[in-house]
Amino acid sequence: MLKTVLIGSLGGAAVLTVGILLGHYAIDKGSPAPSWLPDVSRDLDESMLQDFMDAVDNKKIEGFLRDLTKVPHMATSAGDEATVEYMMQHWNDQESGLDQAWRQNYVVYLSFPDPKKPNKVTVVAPNTTVLHTAREREKSYGPDQDDPEVVQPYAAYSPAGTPQGKLVYANQGKPSDYMLLNKTLDLRGTIAICRYGGAGRAEKAINAAPYGVVGVLVYSDPLDINDGLMSDSNETYPHSWYMPPSGVERGSFNTDYGDLLTPYLAAKESTYRIPVENITGIPPIPIQPIGFEDAYVLISDVKLEVFNFAKLKNSSNVMGIIRGSVEPDRYVIYGNHRDSWVHGAIDPSSGTSVMLEVTRVLGRLLKQGRWRPRRSIIFGSWGAEEFGLIGSTEYTEQYYTKLSERTVAYINVDIAVFANATLRASGMPSVQNLIFTAAKQVKAPGLESTSVYDNWLRYSNRTSPAYGTVPRVGYLTGAGSDYAAFVHYLGITAMDFSYTYDRTKTKARIYPAYHTAYDTFDYASRYIDPAIVFLKSAVDLFRSAATQLDQIIKSSDLANEIPLKVRRINDQLMLMDRAFLDPQAFPEKYGFRHVIWASSSSGNATFPGFADAFARASSSGLEGDWFRAHHQISILSQAINGAAHMLMDGFQ
């Protein structure tokens, strides 16, 4: 029964795409009209599309990327401040800037290693002799790694501490991994070593602590990230895109998103902050990431010295807007985070460069008076994403009602390019058609006779009863990038785009330099896309998606309809997703309220609340658990009915 409901709501949701675009064609442009009527019909002229595409300049994008990645720009560092000013300068440009650009500041709680007292991992003999000391910095292969601003590999939000104990290998640090280990070993007083993957970063420590584990190490396994390659003499960077043996993936080790001291409140200077000891979802025991070079030599007694400290810091979003001509109170928001762990050439500067080129081209047409969109476009260059999606989350908290009521769609581009094989797109079902249409209009990079759509179909597809064989569009179920608050807290239709690699050619879990000191301009230009030409396609795709927002459906029935009727239909579709929000649905999950797209512990992609409750009840057989499953069905059913009612005129 649920399946029918799901399919029904997926089908219904597809109508949303139609609705987003109705406004454009709703007005009969030929009618004799009151003075304001031409204004209503004013919109993107089709001839502008070609202008836009011609104006995209690969050299510009390359220049942006080079400038953005000159120095490390970790959130709130001097390098980050330089990128804020760089964005502001471009968005305020007289000839190619936006209508308005400004900086939005938050005071956020971040965690750093102590430069004067670096974190340490050592192997000690029983007589306290140090047998081995793990690297404190990654090996240098050029000036980028030599930059003193490269932050030591560390686990943000790990508590400080200096535990020592026997090392045990705990696979991926999942609950089942520790449960299994615990059957044969006394884990009390041990230090666990885990590979990345399988469980969230913080979870590797959170799962370990109940067994008495005193510290955790985490490393990137060459099988997971390097297709097994391990030698930097000829196999890894700088010889290929693979991670060198000393490379370490940094990351934020927290399960909740947004600023940890101001849950549900924007982190302004005067905002109330919860006591630090009340923070939830961070490691209860010290944890430290290391390279596989060190992971492979660690034996016996390991001493872990973590000196992380936390600090309130000023973090900035840079915001820009192009005001809509006809419906300025409807927003399409395009976001990308700006901060990186080190130089962040791929994550996130590839996306930032694309955004800068998009705004340059749109801004030029705007300043020339040749174009203005029907709806407002808001650009967000988010700060402190790497520490937990902080900039975008605080923004949604601050403007909660306005954004909820008016935002038509949120488009996220974080890492624009992992590689250049194929498009990777995720989004709500309602935007699938929009994405497909856009993908059909753009040629695949390096494949002049193949569209992005056809190329994508070749790499990743699925067969659906309604649509036949179509490319596979991913879900936005987790909190992997800045779409999280938009999807899970505000219920706004969202999309996330990148170009990615050929999964038949590499099994890498993610591009190998991810969150390391090797994610540099040099790395990106040598191994990701030597000519940066394919970036044009990413830009084209965004252009196409954004302009398509007013295009796809030409409903002749609506051509003579009054603007308020068109708006009504659009609003029905825009707000349908909001009906899936239920603040009571997931009391135990911070910031998750969307009953379809929240993350699921049982790994079920949809209806997470019910899926988890059902899995639990099936396994325990307890009456109370079955009651909880019933409760979740009721929550779900009320939400689906509420959404259906947004699409209906009556109330019965």
Place this chain on the structure above:
Amino acid sequence: MLKTVLIGSLGGAAVLTVGILLGHYAIDKGSPAPSWLPDVSRDLDESMLQDFMDAVDNKKIEGFLRDLTKVPHMATSAGDEATVEYMMQHWNDQESGLDQAWRQNYVVYLSFPDPKKPNKVTVVAPNTTVLHTAREREKSYGPDQDDPEVVQPYAAYSPAGTPQGKLVYANQGKPSDYMLLNKTLDLRGTIAICRYGGAGRAEKAINAAPYGVVGVLVYSDPLDINDGLMSDSNETYPHSWYMPPSGVERGSFNTDYGDLLTPYLAAKESTYRIPVENITGIPPIPIQPIGFEDAYVLISDVKLEVFNFAKLKNSSNVMGIIRGSVEPDRYVIYGNHRDSWVHGAIDPSSGTSVMLEVTRVLGRLLKQGRWRPRRSIIFGSWGAEEFGLIGSTEYTEQYYTKLSERTVAYINVDIAVFANATLRASGMPSVQNLIFTAAKQVKAPGLESTSVYDNWLRYSNRTSPAYGTVPRVGYLTGAGSDYAAFVHYLGITAMDFSYTYDRTKTKARIYPAYHTAYDTFDYASRYIDPAIVFLKSAVDLFRSAATQLDQIIKSSDLANEIPLKVRRINDQLMLMDRAFLDPQAFPEKYGFRHVIWASSSSGNATFPGFADAFARASSSGLEGDWFRAHHQISILSQAINGAAHMLMDGFQ
């Protein structure tokens, strides 16, 4: 500083009234136009107003009241079902019905006395001799009280139980009352007797239980309700409107509103229900209301026998709609509950009769094709209000998103007339001007040369810096009638109207027959308004308020504006109040989310979260309490900023 903010947002909120009405005058009717333009301008013709007023028929209203109060119609009883059918028949009438009318069913958890085993209060001597037995039914003065369907006076949701103990007088049963008593008496094992008022019904028992009190009696004190009069030989009903000595105020004894088994979910048949033992906010010990006749003779050991039982029952809302011509997706909702405790002539049938006359007159114009409103008007005849606002609350839960996004205003008329001295109006500040303008257009009942406004000003006024001396408009801070879910859970602008008595002539806390078997057609027609003529004014007032929704402001600037711009301004104003909702603001208060209008424990009428936290911190001086006050300031400040942003175009 907060005061400036408050005044600012009150002032800003006043603009809302303007906005609600912009649509009507936004279109230049003289323009040459596309085919749909005349439709946009179609609205209530001014000449209709006079037709409407002329059509109101006092005899009809009297007839409705007589029919509705023929038999007791407690929620879900046979009498209630008869009123459902009566409403349906009128709203489906071919000549004066609405566009559509239907019944909306919920399965709700109600509590009743056992007809076969009535609740008892007795005074027993140490040797178990019964010295006095309190009345089980109110004394009869006519056939209405003889009706076997008159429910025994009882406390709905009181647990069953037969406690016995020494009687102690606990004033109003407030926390401070029990605290004071406890200083001189051991309350363990006692039965407390309290008068109505000062604390909520359920609270009198909830406050008592921690001291070991085993049962509670509650009565209406003649000083509170009867201006001290007590004798039914010449002072009380049937000689006057005062409560006879045996009269008992019934009521629901619960602090949370809506169906108690389905919090935040509509109580459909299949909905998950929490276990009965998890219900919060109901009396933990037996409680029973009695008449002052018995209250005054109780002494020494009292035995209380309560045999209440709870049951799932089918309760119906009757819903009707007149669809809007131009903006059918904007709703004005007009609600009144239908169920009573006994015959309920004043509470609520006076309001139901007014509603039936309003719909008859509007429906006739509609069926004749002479009129259709610009926006849709939804009529709600709510069920089971007396048990905790259940019908209206379940309705808002079921259609949560649709109602949130589209409802312009909720107008509540519960008891239309307490008496005929003056108007009593409560509402958000944003509708103050709307109410004033409407009140100026209607003559006061029985005072042909005085407007309702001028008469009101004479009875109740205040002086404000912005408006000079104006009538006093009350707040909707509690959960006293069906506006609660609309205001506190959905954040919809609401108003509540009644005619009330002259406070200089009586100190009665409420009309004396409230919730007794004496609230009958006989009582209403003899002591409230012998000729029922003033009801016409109540009807006129509603008519005026409803039509004023499209009238007050004629902004010439907007006359040539495009419909979408007008809609934008209207939406800004309509949605401003939603920005004051914060699901995290009052974790301990069920269904309260509006940071300005929630009820306050410290008795402060606005900013309840902060006011309560501040009062607590000031009294305790504890650092943790000051932190909580700071937290509340942050919640409030984010909400106020969010609301201000709804009124602004930019984001900075």
